[in-house]
Amino acid sequence: MRRAGRVVRETLELVRGLVKPGATTLDLEKAAEAHIKAAGAKPAFKGYHGFPCVLCTSVNSEVVHGIPSQKRVLKEGDIVSVDCGAIVEGFFGDAAITVPVGQKIDPDTARLVRVTEASLHAGIAAVRPGATLGDVGAAVQGVVEAEGFSVVRDFVGHGIGVHMHEDPQVPNFGEAGRGMKLKAGMVIAIEPMVNAGKPDVMVLEDGWTAVAADGSMSAHFEHTVAVTATGSRILTD
Ligand code: MG
Numbered sequence: 001m002r003r004a005g006r007v008v009r010e011t012l013e014l015v016r017g018l019v020k021p022g023a024t025t026l027d028l029e030k031a032a033e034a035h036i037k038a039a040g041a042k043p044a045f046k047g048y049h050g051f052p053c054v055l056c057t058s059v060n061s062e063v064v065h066g067i068p069s070q071k072r073v074l075k076e077g078d079i080v081s082v083d084c085g086a087i088v089e090g091f092f093g094d095a096a097i098t099v100p101v102g103q104k105i106d107p108d109t110a111r112l113v114r115v116t117e118a119s120l121h122a123g124i125a126a127v128r129p130g131a132t133l134g135d136v137g138a139a140v141q142g143v144v145e146a147e148g149f150s151v152v153r154d155f156v157g158h159g160i161g162v163h164m165h166e167d168p169q170v171p172n173f174g175e176a177g178r179g180m181k182l183k184a185g186m187v188i189a190i191e192p193m194v195n196a197g198k199p200d201v202m203v204l205e206d207g208w209t210a211v212a213a214d215g216s217m218s219a220h221f222e223h224t225v226a227v228t229a230t231g232s233r234i235l236t237d
């Protein structure tokens, strides 16, 4: 899984370097697909329940599952969330980043991106044997809501291993002390999706793209995280 995670990270960093005004989300897709193939890995998303691409690219108020397209040209001031999964010898890695486009990002949007990433790391910091999924969710939620943003509830993180989505579900909200206890050897994907406005989402007519129902900006960060004997280890860093 560390090897799959490494391919995911390399792909995301490659894509981050390509995000600029005038690039299309299909440009990102093509580079990602070539890299995953060159690394000897398989893309985890392409063909998953019929999803057509190796990346999900979700721009501005799009929350998750946006489909790369030649028609989607990135503009100065946009943010784009890029989600990537890869398979190495049957094991999965899954991670996401949100990247500003250009230099002129609205301060509140920049704060949304910063806080979403910080909430992911607060969730990871709660991972250790004996901690509960509620501890993880509460840690994420606390960081997000302290800044006046909303945790999306319709999508959650997940166990991951020989499938991309395994039990348990890993919500980005919850109550400390509640839920399943973590044990060494478990691997979970923690992935806060955070809206600047209300938490509600709706899915567009393409059947995939989830957007903030109120049109507010949305950010997404994700890591695949192993529970170790003493704490946790990020497999997609
Ligand atoms: Mg993902």
Ligand code: MG
Pocket: 094, 095, 157, 158, 189, 191, 222
């Ligand atoms: Mg995931």
